Amino acid sequence: MNTTLNEKVKSMRIHVGLPKTFWADAVSTAAYLINRGPLIPTWFKILEEEWQSKDVSLSHLKVFGCVSYVRVRDADRDKLDPKARKCIFIGYGANDMGYRF
Template sequence: MNKTLNERAKSMRIHARLPKIFWADAMSTTTYLINRGPSVPIGFKILEEEWKSKDVSLSHLKVFGCVSYVRVRDVDKDKLDPKARKYIFIGYGTNDMGYHF
């Protein structure tokens, strides 16, 4: 399993053209995605559904390394400032909430 994680994380990081410093983020995202994918040993069921005994939504998934625009809070901007900033998506937040940019 470690080789699978390493190869997938390496592939994602290289495809996104990110420097090696983002290796840990790629590894974390790889683990997150594997846990939400079908698993052969348990009959193609999703691990996350088996652990939590509830349906898992996959609608929030994003492409690792994609360009994302994050809305700027009103307190941090002037009237003429842009409403969003450009970032690169590098992973998912903890406790199933949010994203890392």
């Protein structure tokens, strides 16, 4: 594995205090973030901007391991149940713009 990726994964996982079982999620998230980092030779554009020739928003990026609240669908709860569940953010969806908790 790439040393840069491995070091990022170690620091992300240890900083949050997650067990080693979350290693694969940390690798996926670290690779996702590295691929959206600036490229020095192209005047700080990211790969996606170069490939698509348009501006790309990074507003969807979140802090790995942060506390998040996920909405519980109406069909999955009663009237007096909480509308959200407390979770930990562990990454981004593989095929869409979703998140993994």
